[in-house]
Amino acid sequence: MRNPSRRAKAGAQPNQSLIDGITVLQALATSTEPVGCRELARRVDLETTRVNRLLKTLAYLGIAHQTSDRKYRPGSGMTVLAAQSLFASGLLRRALPALEGLRRFGHTVAMGVLWRDNVSYLFHAPPNMPETDALGRIGLYPATRGGIGMALLAAQDDLEVEETYAEHEIPGYSSLQELLTSLAAVRSAGFVRLRVKDEQEQHTVAITIGTPVYAAIGLSGWIPSAAMPEMLEALHEAARHIGDSGKERGPELNLSDPALDYRVAV
CATH class of the missing domain: 1.10.10.10 (Winged helix-like DNA-binding domain superfamily/Winged helix DNA-binding domain)
Structure with missing residues (x-):
């Protein structure tokens, strides 16, 4: 640390x-x-x-x-303190219905926030796991190792990323420039598609929530390119639901981009 x-x-x-x-x-x-x-x-x-x-x-x-x-x-x-902050933000409470809706695909569903160079998962539910077991079950995870972390890092500008990783090892990347190139691809695509298990061809697909960004949600599992439009539509719908249910507490979302390109971003 x-x-x-x-x-x-x-x-x-x-x-x-x-x-x-x-x-x-x-x-x-x-x-x-x-x-x-x-x-x-x-x-x-x-x-x-x-x-x-x-x-x-x-x-x-x-x-x-x-x-x-x-x-x-x-x-x-x-x-x-943890209970008070979660209650005050209301994020997890208002996100649960949308996250549960995403579980219909049979993939792992997750929501996380960025803490320096790590992601803290507020919700992480593999298929068939009860909702209550999915809350806060994973500790800090390197942001550059996962789709949610990469989506959140891409929401920062390059100077912020450089400040975070200056003169330090970057998990999964050989250099800062390599990471910045990957983040630029994420920004261009508007989403992350990250291969997480080579032997099983599993990917994580993730997008951010909020303007400004305050969290990210994602699906992880066998997600072929042909399934990307449906997955992204479902993720954006969930993000809109989470944002709309909290408009009285924060800024509106701006996630409706009809020109989204379903290319592999990472």
Whole structure:
């Protein structure tokens, strides 16, 4: 995990203490097991003494919890924050009917949001999985490895992408220029078609939601080129439904483009 304090944005006046606190909070939230202060400091590339102070502060607030062996895990306060943010945004609640409708194709249905260079899947449902099991079941996933991540990265300009991946390894790509070329193809096509399993000829097809973009949805499975028009029509209809049901909370969508080209974008 990279320290976001090393990425300056034009016009920003970042508070370094807040940045470091959120970095530690996010690292703790994504840890599958209790983690010690030194290990967490190594993961986020911060001084151990600073991470120790931040963890103690989070524990004081109830957002972190210190175990008997002096390690840390998420506390009840983190669960409360997650529940409050999901309730306030309403995104998952209003998206569920549309996502359930997409399951008629018998493919994996997913919706995710971008967090730096990773995707957080709010919904990920393979065929026949109950809806309740599909909620938040996957942790962070490299954005460049999946169709939803590529759709979300393509919604950014090249400078933002360069800032994210500058001087760092890019999963699935040998260079930054190779990634930028792929993202340009996604922007040109208006969607992602990404081969995810060579031996089974499986693809992910994904599009973004919102203007400005705030999430992406996709289908993954055996999707031949001949099936692309139907799949894209269904995805755009789902995206419109999700956007329309939340217009009172955010901007309108602009997804109706009759000139969509059903070429392979990636």
